[in-house]
Amino acid sequence: MVRLVQFNTPELGPRLGYVQGEKVLDLAAAEPAFTDFMALLQWAGGKAADLAGYARKAAERVPDELQHVYDWQELDRPPVGNQAYLAMPLTPPEVWGFGVTYQRSAEVRDADVASELDSSASIYDRVYHSERPECFFKATAPRCVGPHEPIGIRSDSRLTATEPELAYVLGEGREIVGYTICNDVSAWDLERANPLYLPQSKIFAGCCALGPAILLAHDGPDPYDLDISCRIVRDRETIFSDTTNSGRIGRRYEELNEYLYRDNPIPAGTVVSTGTGIMVPNEFALRDGDTVEIGIEGIGILSNPVRQL
Numbered sequence: 001m002v003r004l005v006q007f008n009t010p011e012l013g014p015r016l017g018y019v020q021g022e023k024v025l026d027l028a029a030a031e032p033a034f035t036d037f038m039a040l041l042q043w044a045g046g047k048a049a050d051l052a053g054y055a056r057k058a059a060e061r062v063p064d065e066l067q068h069v070y071d072w073q074e075l076d077r078p079p080v081g082n083q084a085y086l087a088m089p090l091t092p093p094e095v096w097g098f099g100v101t102y103q104r105s106a107e108v109r110d111a112d113v114a115s116e117l118d119s120s121a122s123i124y125d126r127v128y129h130s131e132r133p134e135c136f137f138k139a140t141a142p143r144c145v146g147p148h149e150p151i152g153i154r155s156d157s158r159l160t161a162t163e164p165e166l167a168y169v170l171g172e173g174r175e176i177v178g179y180t181i182c183n184d185v186s187a188w189d190l191e192r193a194n195p196l197y198l199p200q201s202k203i204f205a206g207c208c209a210l211g212p213a214i215l216l217a218h219d220g221p222d223p224y225d226l227d228i229s230c231r232i233v234r235d236r237e238t239i240f241s242d243t244t245n246s247g248r249i250g251r252r253y254e255e256l257n258e259y260l261y262r263d264n265p266i267p268a269g270t271v272v273s274t275g276t277g278i279m280v281p282n283e284f285a286l287r288d289g290d291t292v293e294i295g296i297e298g299i300g301i302l303s304n305p306v307r308q309l
Contacts, residue, residue, distance in 0.1 A: 001298065002052050002216040004178075006036055006146075007075050009084040016040060018059040019213060022072045029068040030061035037090035037214060038269050046172025046268045052218035076212065078148040088146035089180055089214045090169065092271040095144060097165075097184055097202070098256050099134040100127045101249050101275030123195065133251055135259055136198060138184065138273060139208040150307035151292065152206030157187035159285045163276040164230040164294040166223070166246050169214060170270045174257050178216045179223055181294050181302040182273040183209035185286075205309060209292075210271060212300045223253070226297045230278045233291040240284040244277035246296075 003019035016034045017024035027034040034040050034054075044050035062068050070084060079085040127134045145151060153160045167182035185208065191201040217223070224247045232240040256274065260266060286292070288308035295301040 001220055002055050002218070003213040003299070004037060004040075004055060004089065004216065005075070005211075005213045006087045006089050007070070007084055008079070008087050010082045014087065017070065017075075018055055018062070019072065020059065024070040024072055024075055025059050025062040026068045026070070027055065027058045027062065029063055030058045034058055041171060041177065041269055044171075046175065046177070048171060048175055048177040048216065048218040051171070051177050052216045055216065076147065086147045086212050088141075088144060088210050089212065090210075090269060090271070091141045092144065092169075092210070093141070093267040093269050094137070095139040095182075095208055095210075095271045095273065096260060096266075097136050097138040097182075097273040098251075098275050099136065100124045101133065101251050101256075102244070102277035103128060103248070103250060128250060133256060133259055135256075136202055138202055143203065143205060144208045144210055145206055145304065146209070147211040147302055147304070149209070149304060150206055151183060151185045151209050151286075151304045152204055152307055152309045153286055153288065154187045154190075154200075154204050155309050157189055159189035159282060160185060160187045161280045161285055162230065162232065162292045162294070164228060164278050165273045165276050166226060166228060166296055167210070167271050167273040168217075168223070168253060170257075170266060170268060170272060172268050174261055176217050176253060176257075178214040179220070179226075179296075179299060180210055180214050180271065181212070181296050181299055182271065183292060183294055183302060183304060184273050184276065185209070188282075188285075206307065208273075209302060209304045211302045215299045221298050224249070228277065228297075229295040230280070231293040232280070232284055232286070233293065234287065234289070240280055242278045242280075246274075246277075248277050249274060
């Protein structure tokens with residue numbers, strides 16, 4: 001199992017790290033070209049097996065010196081001061097999302113829309129059972145944040161929620177090369193007022209958090225059997241927590257790719273978020289100062305503070 005991270009250092013700038021237990025090896029110390037994930041992906045020709053192979057070989061050649069080896073706990077902190085810190089695990093050219101891929105998501109969304117519109121709306125249930133999935137453009141890199149960076153609440157939203165999701169990273173030829181965590185932050189009140197407001201609900205500053213690592217797909221665990229957890233902390237107290245498993249998703253990732261790539265050029269390094277199986281109740285809508293923690297087995301815990309825009 002190979003986990004990769006990106007981190008920044010005050011002396012050297014962006015670096016690509018290989019996670020080895022509680023240590024992070026600086027791959028650029030062995031191969032100067034490997035300063036970020038996209039460089040390694042290009043070097044590997046966008047292929048999952050080659051990506052894992054190059055990463056392992058580079059890790060074996062990292063000099064056993066303190067300046068090339070970092071403690072995970074020392075990197076996993078907010079980007080402040082003159083210290084090294086975790087960054088987004090890659091700089092994606094695009095981020096796409098799929099919605100209503102879990103039955104729980106369809107049930108909750110339909111109930112909320114029916115209440116909002118005073119109708120028996122079932123648009124989400126129909127999407128869940130239809131051949132064509134819901135697919136939407138989520139973000140570009142400048143709208144994304146990494147570990148410990150603030151996610152946003154739109155200035156015109158009163159009900160913004162976290163959507164904890166497993167996301168995959170694409171290489172060449174539709175191949176999934178790795179998995180990461182995505183916090184698909186969404187202004188639910190806008191979408192519920194009118195489904196045509198979906199882009200405004202989904203796309204804004206700090207709408208997407210990614211990290212803390214990329215779990216490479218080659219020789220990795222079963223992506224359809226990963227435990228997912230979510231916790232919201234307010235004033236140092238946990239106000240919400242829940243769990244699910246990626247095996248509860250109603251579609252295969254290859255099926256999602258079939259619709260994503262249809263008449264649509266997708267660059268290597270694109271991140272695809274697969275939908276949420278954890279639906280946060282309305283009373284736990286995000287507030288300025290909250291902290292959201294999302295954990296996925298094999299990847300780690302993605303923690304982000306919340307900021308009102």
